[in-house]
Amino acid sequence: MNKKCIGSIVLISVFSxxxxxxxxxxEQVKSSQTAYEKYxxxxxxxxxxxxxxxxxxxxxxxxxxxKPDVDKAAAWIVHKLKAIGITTAQTIPTEGxxxxxxxxxxxxxxxxILIYAHYDVQPVKEPEWTIPPFSPKISDGKIFGRGAxxxxxxxxxxxxxxETMLRTAGKLPVNVKFIFxxxxxxxxxxxxxxxxxxxxxLKADFALNADGSQYSETTPSILMSLRGAAILEFTIQTANxxxxxxxxxxxxxxxxxxxxxxxxxxxxxxxxxxxxGFYDKVVxxxxxxxxxxxxxxxxxSRDMKVLGTTAETGDTIFSPLERIWYRPTLxxxxxxxxxxxxxxxxxxxxxxxxARITCRLVNNQSGKEIIDLIVKHINKNLPVGARVTYKFSxxxxxxxxxxxxxxxxxxxxxxxxxxxxxxxxxTGHGGSIGPLIDINETLGxxxxxxxxxxxxxxxxxxxxxxxLSSMRKGQLLYCYYLQHVADEESKLKNK
Amino acid sequence: MNKKCIGSIVLISVFSxxxxxxxxxxEQVKSSQTAYEKYxxxxxxxxxxxxxxxxxxxxxxxxxxxKPDVDKAAAWIVHKLKAIGITTAQTIPTEGxxxxxxxxxxxxxxxxILIYAHYDVQPVKEPEWTIPPFSPKISDGKIFGRGAxxxxxxxxxxxxxxETMLRTAGKLPVNVKFIFxxxxxxxxxxxxxxxxxxxxxLKADFALNADGSQYSETTPSILMSLRGAAILEFTIQTANxxxxxxxxxxxxxxxxxxxxxxxxxxxxxxxxxxxxGFYDKVVxxxxxxxxxxxxxxxxxSRDMKVLGTTAETGDTIFSPLERIWYRPTLxxxxxxxxxxxxxxxxxxxxxxxxARITCRLVNNQSGKEIIDLIVKHINKNLPVGARVTYKFSxxxxxxxxxxxxxxxxxxxxxxxxxxxxxxxxxTGHGGSIGPLIDINETLGxxxxxxxxxxxxxxxxxxxxxxxLSSMRKGQLLYCYYLQHVADEESKLKNK
Numbered sequence: 001m002n003k004k005c006i007g008s009i010v011l012i013s014v015f016s017x018x019x020x021x022x023x024x025x026x027e028q029v030k031s032s033q034t035a036y037e038k039y040x041x042x043x044x045x046x047x048x049x050x051x052x053x054x055x056x057x058x059x060x061x062x063x064x065x066x067k068p069d070v071d072k073a074a075a076w077i078v079h080k081l082k083a084i085g086i087t088t089a090q091t092i093p094t095e096g097x098x099x100x101x102x103x104x105x106x107x108x109x110x111x112x113i114l115i116y117a118h119y120d121v122q123p124v125k126e127p128e129w130t131i132p133p134f135s136p137k138i139s140d141g142k143i144f145g146r147g148a149x150x151x152x153x154x155x156x157x158x159x160x161x162x163e164t165m166l167r168t169a170g171k172l173p174v175n176v177k178f179i180f181x182x183x184x185x186x187x188x189x190x191x192x193x194x195x196x197x198x199x200x201x202l203k204a205d206f207a208l209n210a211d212g213s214q215y216s217e218t219t220p221s222i223l224m225s226l227r228g229a230a231i232l233e234f235t236i237q238t239a240n241x242x243x244x245x246x247x248x249x250x251x252x253x254x255x256x257x258x259x260x261x262x263x264x265x266x267x268x269x270x271x272x273x274x275x276x277g278f279y280d281k282v283v284x285x286x287x288x289x290x291x292x293x294x295x296x297x298x299x300x301s302r303d304m305k306v307l308g309t310t311a312e313t314g315d316t317i318f319s320p321l322e323r324i325w326y327r328p329t330l331x332x333x334x335x336x337x338x339x340x341x342x343x344x345x346x347x348x349x350x351x352x353x354x355a356r357i358t359c360r361l362v363n364n365q366s367g368k369e370i371i372d373l374i375v376k377h378i379n380k381n382l383p384v385g386a387r388v389t390y391k392f393s394x395x396x397x398x399x400x401x402x403x404x405x406x407x408x409x410x411x412x413x414x415x416x417x418x419x420x421x422x423x424x425x426x427t428g429h430g431g432s433i434g435p436l437i438d439i440n441e442t443l444g445x446x447x448x449x450x451x452x453x454x455x456x457x458x459x460x461x462x463x464x465x466x467x468l469s470s471m472r473k474g475q476l477l478y479c480y481y482l483q484h485v486a487d488e489e490s491k492l493k494n495k
Numbered sequence: 496m497n498k499k500c501i502g503s504i505v506l507i508s509v510f511s512x513x514x515x516x517x518x519x520x521x522e523q524v525k526s527s528q529t530a531y532e533k534y535x536x537x538x539x540x541x542x543x544x545x546x547x548x549x550x551x552x553x554x555x556x557x558x559x560x561x562k563p564d565v566d567k568a569a570a571w572i573v574h575k576l577k578a579i580g581i582t583t584a585q586t587i588p589t590e591g592x593x594x595x596x597x598x599x600x601x602x603x604x605x606x607x608i609l610i611y612a613h614y615d616v617q618p619v620k621e622p623e624w625t626i627p628p629f630s631p632k633i634s635d636g637k638i639f640g641r642g643a644x645x646x647x648x649x650x651x652x653x654x655x656x657x658e659t660m661l662r663t664a665g666k667l668p669v670n671v672k673f674i675f676x677x678x679x680x681x682x683x684x685x686x687x688x689x690x691x692x693x694x695x696x697l698k699a700d701f702a703l704n705a706d707g708s709q710y711s712e713t714t715p716s717i718l719m720s721l722r723g724a725a726i727l728e729f730t731i732q733t734a735n736x737x738x739x740x741x742x743x744x745x746x747x748x749x750x751x752x753x754x755x756x757x758x759x760x761x762x763x764x765x766x767x768x769x770x771x772g773f774y775d776k777v778v779x780x781x782x783x784x785x786x787x788x789x790x791x792x793x794x795x796s797r798d799m800k801v802l803g804t805t806a807e808t809g810d811t812i813f814s815p816l817e818r819i820w821y822r823p824t825l826x827x828x829x830x831x832x833x834x835x836x837x838x839x840x841x842x843x844x845x846x847x848x849x850a851r852i853t854c855r856l857v858n859n860q861s862g863k864e865i866i867d868l869i870v871k872h873i874n875k876n877l878p879v880g881a882r883v884t885y886k887f888s889x890x891x892x893x894x895x896x897x898x899x900x901x902x903x904x905x906x907x908x909x910x911x912x913x914x915x916x917x918x919x920x921x922t923g924h925g926g927s928i929g930p931l932i933d934i935n936e937t938l939g940x941x942x943x944x945x946x947x948x949x950x951x952x953x954x955x956x957x958x959x960x961x962x963l964s965s966m967r968k969g970q971l972l973y974c975y976y977l978q979h980v981a982d983e984e985s986k987l988k989n990k
Contacts, residue, residue: 123840125834185842227741239804242620245828245855249819250815251819252807252808256827257758259830260758261758263755307735307738307743312746320746335751336832337831338830343560345618346829347726349828351802351803355751356835358744384808429742430742431741461738461846463736
């Protein structure tokens with residue numbers, strides 16, 4: 001890496017020079033990686049066994065009954081960290097689920113890399129899974145199971161990379177601190193408190209987010225923005241009990257209808273959100289961001305094929321990627337009323353109806369303000385005979401943007417280029433990873449995403465999977481990254 | 496009963512005469528009933544035990560897994576019928592669940608009374624029950640459990656009445672045929688076929704429906720109309736899988752939202768149904784029906800208190816009882832989309848959303864035509880990116896009206912007056928009892944309703960109950976009815 005480039009924006013004019021330097025480095029690296037590759041290949045079966053073990057544990061953080069499983073997953077990881085010879089491996093209690101902390105600190109004077117991932121998973125809607133979500137199956141070069149991609153892949157690949165370096169070289173070229181979150185899938189409500197309490201322990205020079213993804217199997221990418229998130233559950237009640245649809249039908253309010261009317265009122269005809277004030281703090285995408293989008297080989301049919309959708313929706317004055325990355329949303333993520341079991345039917349007018357909302361937020365939108373606006377809208381649009389109760393979420397995740405003009409960005413970019421052999425694209429992401437904001441605010445560093453997940457891996461949905469080929473690529477990526485940071489920082493120090 | 500009145504409309508001018516005659520009869524009857532009352536009171540505990548036994552059997556006809564329970568309930572009733580000394584007691588197979596048939600035919604030359612009730616029950620939404628639905632509890636003068644009111648009360652009270660007469664007098668004054676339906680709660684799809692096949696066996700002079708109700712504990716009533724019913728389930732699909740609400744939110748159609756928009760489109764602002772052609776075959780209530788409604792001491796707050804509603808809805812150009820009895824409805828009886836378990840939440844854009852509709856029909860509305868109109872409406876109002884599949888119901892129940900100018904009507908009216916001491920009101924009912932239409936069409940007789948259920952007994956809802964006081968009153972009512980028909984028909988014959 002040309003030192004002149006470090007800390008400055010990568011300009012098109014220096015691109016050819018940079019490419020040349022990176023290619024040269026890549027050749028050097030190739031031979032030194034042979035040892036890693038040998039170790040990785042020799043241990044593939046053992047790692048696969050570990051993958052199956054960890055995915056088998058239903059560590060669903062949002063369901064209290066699964067707390068023992070969350071603890072079991074944390075203990076499993078601590079055990080694994082100890083087995084690879086890390087200096088310190090332990091769970092650190094928080095106000096919620098523990099964070100798994102691992103530290104290898106035997107490289108005094110060398111930089112410290114903080115690696116974030118999460119070991120908790122989303123809940124499952126069992127009937128939609130064609131394979132059991134917690135009895136992982138290997139098939140067609142993939143491992144299927146809840147959390148296989150999001151984010152047990154992140155936990156394991158980073159541990160295996162460190163294992164590979166320790167077993168191969170007997171040491172790491174940098175210091176490494178792992179923090180594995182146990183509450184990411186419920187918005188990491190305890191993570192900020194954990195960081196505040198352990199600020200000194202977690203001091204680091206660079207941070208990585210292993211809960212990240214690449215643009216495709218062959219095209220790497222770096223995440224430049226995340227949306228925030230806010231959740232609200234509300235129940236519309238029209239009666240204290242369900243009513244016989246014959247006996248009372250015609251004069252009795254129907255909660256399912258009332259809920260549908262309220263939900264329909266959330267949207268304008270052009271696919272925008274009709275809640276007053278919803279877009280007030282939204283800033284349009286910058287020219288730079290629009291340029292970034294133009295560079296991306298966006299293929300509308302790709303996601304449509306993955307999801308089985310037949311149309312892209314939303315306001316067409318914004319491009320699809322602008323809508324996903326730089327526009328806020330109001331989604332109904334769950335809705336229930338009346339008797340809905342697959343078999344049988346109850347001929348009733350439902351007395352209550354429940355819906356859950358997730359908003360994805362951008363720019364300076366505040367989760368609390370947005371939820372307040374929605375509550376105001378619901379209260380104003382309640383049909384006659386309907387009353388409403390709210391269940392507010394514990395916390396909101398703020399939106400975040402990542403700068404491209406940092407050393408940290410370049411190290412990530414270099415590693416991706418070296419392993420993929422092609423310059424990474426810049427992307428946004430419509431999702432929310434609160435801990436990355438917390439890390440930035442508390443520790444003053446940006447946790448750039450360096451993960452191997454891919455868009456079609458059905459994260460949060462049924463039959464989630466992870467590509468086995470990404471295990472090898474991910475370990476090499478992390479091995480190279482750690483070595484590269486050590487080399488570059490050493491050069492800077494000795495300058 | 497004054498013979499001149501038989502077969503003619505009861506006119507106000509003969510009312511005083513009729514009242515006098517009925518009162519006289521009532522006095523005569525009182526003494527002859529003492530023996531019945533003694534038997535009923537002496538056997539109250541045994542009957543209560545039987546009530547608990549029968550309600551304990553979860554004979555839910557619409558859930559295939561409960562088929563053994565349906566059969567168990569049928570077998571229980573056959574056993575009970577045999578125990579009271581009925582001539583024939585057996586199950587008769589149909590294309591679906593068996594009909595329980597019981598016959599006492601040792602009164603040659605006397606009229607035959609056909610008694611309809613049903614032994615199947617509605618499904619339950621367990622979490623909403625504060626007592627287990629199939630472990631009946633006696634409390635506060637009530638028996639709580641699914642089917643306690645609808646309609647195991649009807650099955651048992653009619654059997655107990657016959658038991659009382661057989662045990663007290665050693666015989667019945669008329670012939671009695673019981674037919675207990677095992678599919679009423681799923682629309683009695685096999686009942687018409689059963690009647691057609693067993694037309695000769697079921698020949699009768701009069702019919703009663705023991706799945707009926709009274710206006711209040713002190714005011715009897717006779718059912719003059721029923722609405723029809725048609726059911727439709729539809730699923731809106733926007734994707735083949737749920738999608739991560741961050742990753743895809745903003746350009747991806749949401750099935751829960753699409754369903755809500757379709758449901759909202761079913762209604763006009765004034766509370767009517769917006770489906771084109773929905774009201775085309777609706778005839779306004781006749782002046783006579785409007786007069787009947789005026790006579791009823793309608794108390795809006797009564798149902799509102801029972802249900803816990805805060806408003807009466809629907810088009811106010813029709814009175815509440817007109818809306819319930821003489822206007823069709825389109826109700827959402829169940830609706831589900833996304834992850835809706837009480838604990839946890841999944842941050843997804845649901846790929847599919849399901850709703851179940853029940854329409855209540857009037858006049859010459861055809862279930863098939865109405866469902867066709869709704870399908871047309873849904874297809875026309877599908878949001879962009881949404882597709883729909885339909886699950887059609889097996890059958891439709893047609894609306895029905897009962898004449899007041901029949902002997903059969905008067906016998907029911909006389910019995911109610913005698914037991915309650917007050918003239919019965921005429922009422923409509925917004926519900927649907929298909930078998931009553933089938934009986935009328937196949938056997939040529941009207942099955943007037945003579946049941947003890949009351950409006951507040953949470954039929955089809957959680958914590959259904961039946962009043963213990965109605966057990967005694969119901970038995971006396973049926974004992975008196977059977978004797979009265981025998982007496983009156985005998986007088987007519989000997990005239």
